[in-house]
Amino acid sequence: MEATVGRVVSVDRGYPLVLTSQGEQRAQHAVDLVKNADIRAVVGDMVKLERPPGQDTPLITAIQERRNVLSRKVLVESRSEGSGKYNEQILVANIDLVFVVAALSKRRIDLDYLERQLVMAYQSGALVVIVLTKADSAPHLEDDLAAVKDIADECPVIVTSTVSKVGFDVIRALIGKDRIGVLLGRSGVGKSSLINELLGVPLLQTGAVRDKDRAGRHTTVARKLMPLPGGGALIDAPGLRSLGLYDAVDGLAATFPEIREQAQECRFRDCMHSGEAGCAVAEAVKRGLIDSRRLKSYRSLAAEVFA
Template sequence: MVRDYSAFLPGASASQPSDRALTALESLGWRPFFAQQIDAEALTETPPVRVLSVHRSGLQVAGDGIEELIPPGPEATVGDWLLFDRALPRNSRVLDRASLIKRRAPGHDWQVQLIAANIDTLFVVTSCNQDFNPARLERYLALAFDAGIEPVILLTKTDLVPDPAPYVEEARGLSDRVPVVALDARGEAPARELAEWCRPGRTVAFVGSSGVGKSTLTNALAGSLAIATQAIREDDAKGRHTTTHRELHPVPGGCLLLDTPGMRELQLTDAAAGIAELFEDIEELAAGCRFRDCAHETEPGCAVRTALDAGQIDAPRLARWRKLKAEDAFNSASLSERREKDRAFGKMVRGVMKQKSRQKR
C-alpha cells in the first residue's frame, strides 16, 4: 500500500483547526521542520520513521503503519527521524536534527557519544537528598541550552524531607530562565504538574543520576508499571541502575517520553554557547575585562574580580563556570584533534589503495 504523505508537507495543515486529532506521524513528533527537508515524491518513496531505540542488532523505528528493526548502518540516535529505504534499509537517510544532546564518551578514546535527538523539553531530575548537586545540574542545563532545548529542573522525593523549599530555592538560583518543579514522582502528581510540557506530539526526556526517580516518573506519566524501578541505597542515597538503554515510550494520547540510564560522567564538549547562556551574567562581566585573555585571577582591570569583591557574584558559582569552560575547551580541542587525525588516516589509506590499484594495471 502506497500512503499519501502530502498532508505532512509544509503548509499542508495550515488551514486545519488547532484542536484537530494528530496524525500518526505528528503523534511521533513530526513537524514542519522535518517536512521542509524533503519533497512529496521522496516522502512517498522513503516514508519518515522515528528511531525509538538503538540496539546492537539495529534501530527500532516506527512511522505511519511502519514498525521495523533497521540493521546497523545509519548513524542515528534515539529520537532521530529517518527516511526509510525499504529496498536498502541500511541506506535510510537521517534528517537534520532540531536538537541534539551529546557528550564526550567515557574513557580515553576521545569520541562523541550521541544521547538523543529532537527533544523538546529536557527534565533534569534530582532528588531532595544527598544527590542534589548544583554543579551537576548546571552541566545538564548548559547541555540543554547549547542544544536549544527547553530545560526544567524536577526535584523528586519531596516526601523524604521535612521541607523541600531550600532545595527549590537553590535550584531556582541557578538560572531565572529555568522552571523548577518539586513533586513526589509516585501517584498522580507528575501527570498534573508536568502537563504543560507533556502535550501530544511533543518529546520530553528525563536525565539525571541513577535512583532519582526517572523511571518512576516515566511510569507515572505513562499510567503503567512497565518500567522496573529500584530503591536507592540508604547509606549514601546513591541510586541503582534501572534503565539500561535509552528508549522512547509513546504515552497514549500524550507525548513521547525518553527515559535514560543514569550517567555517572557527563563531560561537556562543543557546548561553549550553552555555558555562556547559563552563566550570562559572568560572561557579560568577562567581556568588560581590560585584557581579552584575562584569566580573572590577578590581572589588572578584571571586571569579574571586581564584581566578586563587591559581592555581586558568588565565588562557588564563579569556580563552577571556570571549571566548565576549561573542561569544554579541553574536550572540544581534543576531539577536534582526533577528527583531524582520523581524516588524515583516511586520506592516507585512500592514497595507498589508489597506488595499489595503479600498480595492478
C-alpha cells in the same frame, strides 16, 4: 522498493527500532549510509526505511538532518595509539525539551552537578526545565528549592513526588500534544518513575536506591522513547555515569548569565576570571554581586569546555 519514514525509538546493540505508521520495526543501517561516515541513527532521529526485495529487515537508507542533539564527551579507546581520545556521543536528536532531573533528599542539593547538567542541556538548544523529585522525603525542600531557583534564571523549576502525586500535571502540560522531552539525571533520581507516572502504568522498571552511596541500581539499560497518552513522548536515558561536556561554549554561557554579563567589562577579552588584572567578574564577587560558589563552579566547567 517502497520507502517509509519513521522515528527511532531505541537502539538495541546497533539495531535501531523505528516507529512508522505500520508500527515498530527493527531496522539495520544500509551499508552505503555508514561505510564512509561515522554516522549512526540515534533515538529521536527521523529515518528513511527501505525494504529490499526478499529481505526481512528494513534498511535505514537516510537519516534526516537533525534539528538539535543532546550530546556528551566520551573517551574512546584507541588501540593503535595506546591512548584514548575524546569524541562526541550523540545521546538523542530532535528534542523539544530537556528535563534536568535531580532528587531532593536528606542531603543538600548538589548545585555544582546541577550546573553541569544545565550546561549540557542548554547546549542542545532545546527548552530546559529543572525537575526536583522526591519532594515527599525532602527535609530541606524550601532551602533547596530557593537555592535552585536562584541559579535557574528563567528556567522553570518543577517539584514532583510520586508519593503525593504533585508536579506531573505541569510536566504533562509542557509536553503538550506533540513535544518530545528527554530526562537527564543521575541513576536513582526517579526518571523511570516519572515516565511511569505520565504513562499511567508502570511500563518501565524502577529500582530502589542503595542507602549507602545513594546510587540507583542501573535498572534502565537503554535509551527509550516512550509515547505518552495524550500525545508527545519522553525519552528515558540510563544513568549516565559521566557527563563530559562536548563543545559546550554556548551551554556554559547560558548556564551562567550573570558571569557572561560581567565578563564584558573585563579588561581582557579572553579573561578566564582566575586572577587576571582588571577582571570585572572577580570584582563583582568581591562586591557580593556574584556568588563565589558560582564562579568556582563556572571555572571548573570552563576549564573542561575550553580544554
